[in-house]
Amino acid sequence: MLEINAQPEDSVDITQLRTPIKVDLTPIYAFLGSRTSQAWVNAALNNLPLIIQDHANCEKKAAGTAMNLIFRYEFSYDLQRKLAQLIREEMLHYEQVLGIMNERGQEWKYLSAGRYAKGMLKHKRTHEPAAMVDVLIIGAFIEARSCERFAALAAEIDEPRLAKYYRYLLKSESRHFEDYLMLAQSLSEDNIDERVAFFKEVESELITSPDSELRFHSGVPA
Numbered sequence: 001m002l003e004i005n006a007q008p009e010d011s012v013d014i015t016q017l018r019t020p021i022k023v024d025l026t027p028i029y030a031f032l033g034s035r036t037s038q039a040w041v042n043a044a045l046n047n048l049p050l051i052i053q054d055h056a057n058c059e060k061k062a063a064g065t066a067m068n069l070i071f072r073y074e075f076s077y078d079l080q081r082k083l084a085q086l087i088r089e090e091m092l093h094y095e096q097v098l099g100i101m102n103e104r105g106q107e108w109k110y111l112s113a114g115r116y117a118k119g120m121l122k123h124k125r126t127h128e129p130a131a132m133v134d135v136l137i138i139g140a141f142i143e144a145r146s147c148e149r150f151a152a153l154a155a156e157i158d159e160p161r162l163a164k165y166y167r168y169l170l171k172s173e174s175r176h177f178e179d180y181l182m183l184a185q186s187l188s189e190d191n192i193d194e195r196v197a198f199f200k201e202v203e204s205e206l207i208t209s210p211d212s213e214l215r216f217h218s219g220v221p222a
């Protein structure tokens with residue numbers, strides 16, 4: 001039976017959201033090879049409009065990537081169902097961030113993609129099902145890192161409404177991380193541990209090395 005995940009608190013209007021439940025971030029921190037630097041947090045807080053714009057882009061891209069997977073890998077019921085739910089949630093986040101931008105009087109601004117996702121996707125194997133497994137593992141890292149960064153921002157941001165919203169996001173993003181990881185393992189014939197360890201290093205390098213661009217998933221501000 002399908003569980004219904006769009007509960008009443010999942011409103012497009014972030015002022016209608018209930019107090020976020022506490023999310024245990026221990027598995028996220030264990031999965032990631034590094035924590036976000038204070039330098040990135042400081043830069044993000046000093047450039048909030050850019051971070052909010054990039055966050056909007058990320059939500060849209062998360063939905064788009066999942067939609068591509070839905071079209072490409074139609075054989076798996078589990079994958080179809082999990083991704084359909086994920087797309088619904090990412091699009092809700094997208095609408096919520098658009099609402100935040102509107103409320104702040106922030107106009108939409110084109111922002112190029114940073115190096116982060118590309119930096120992982122260039123290592124994607126080209127044969128199937130390895131390519132699919134790699135994309136799912138990369139998805140798990142992107143979701144886990146988003147979760148870690150929302151928590152880091154929520155801890156320090158001066159704006160209570162945004163802090164609450166970022167805390168609200170932890171619940172879904174940590175579940176997205178688990179879903180991607182579970183799908184990667186269940187759809188792979190081999191154990192994925194080695195591949196996860198490989199991407200853990202690649203991801204960590206992108207987060208801990210100097211980066212000339214500031215983005216939601218950028219490295220240490222150069």
Ligand SMILES: [Fe+2]
Pocket residue numbers: 059062089090093173
């Ligand atoms: Fe999201």
Ligand SMILES: [Fe+2]
Pocket residue numbers: 062090143172173176
């Ligand atoms: Fe997500």
